[in-house]
Amino acid sequence: MSSTKVIYRINKQENEVELEPSVTLLDGALIHRLDPPYSCLEGVCSRCEAKVESGEVQVISGYEIEGHPRRIKTCQTFPKSSSVTINYDLD
Numbered sequence: 633m634s635s636t637k638v639i640y641r642i643n644k645q646e647n648e649v650e651l652e653p654s655v656t657l658l659d660g661a662l663i664h665r666l667d668p669p670y671s672c673l674e675g676v677c678s679r680c681e682a683k684v685e686s687g688e689v690q691v692i693s694g695y696e697i698e699g700h701p702r703r704i705k706t707c708q709t710f711p712k713s714s715s716v717t718i719n720y721d722l723d
């Protein structure tokens with residue numbers, strides 16, 4: 633699959649980047665120096681949680697957030713569709 637266009641909403645700013653589908657959404661934000669929240673990188677702390685506003689993603693099995701199908705741990709999630717929008721500014 634070719635790269636995915638990912639729009640990140642972080643700290644009230646919006647940035648559009650291209651990601652390879654093998655790169656997690658958190659790693660993509662870190663690579664592009666977007667200053668995403670994170671800590672463990674292992675799917676444990678939930679600091680990297682964000683909302684999928686559009687597009688499709690692939691969550692590694694076992695790391696889904698129960699009861700919140702559009703909420704993801706971005707360190708355990710890959711972009712799947714050609715375009716994805718991720719919002720870290722949860723309230």
Ligand code: FES
Pocket residue numbers: 670671672673674675676677678679680681705706707708
């Ligand atoms: S960085 Fe801890 S769950 Fe993603």
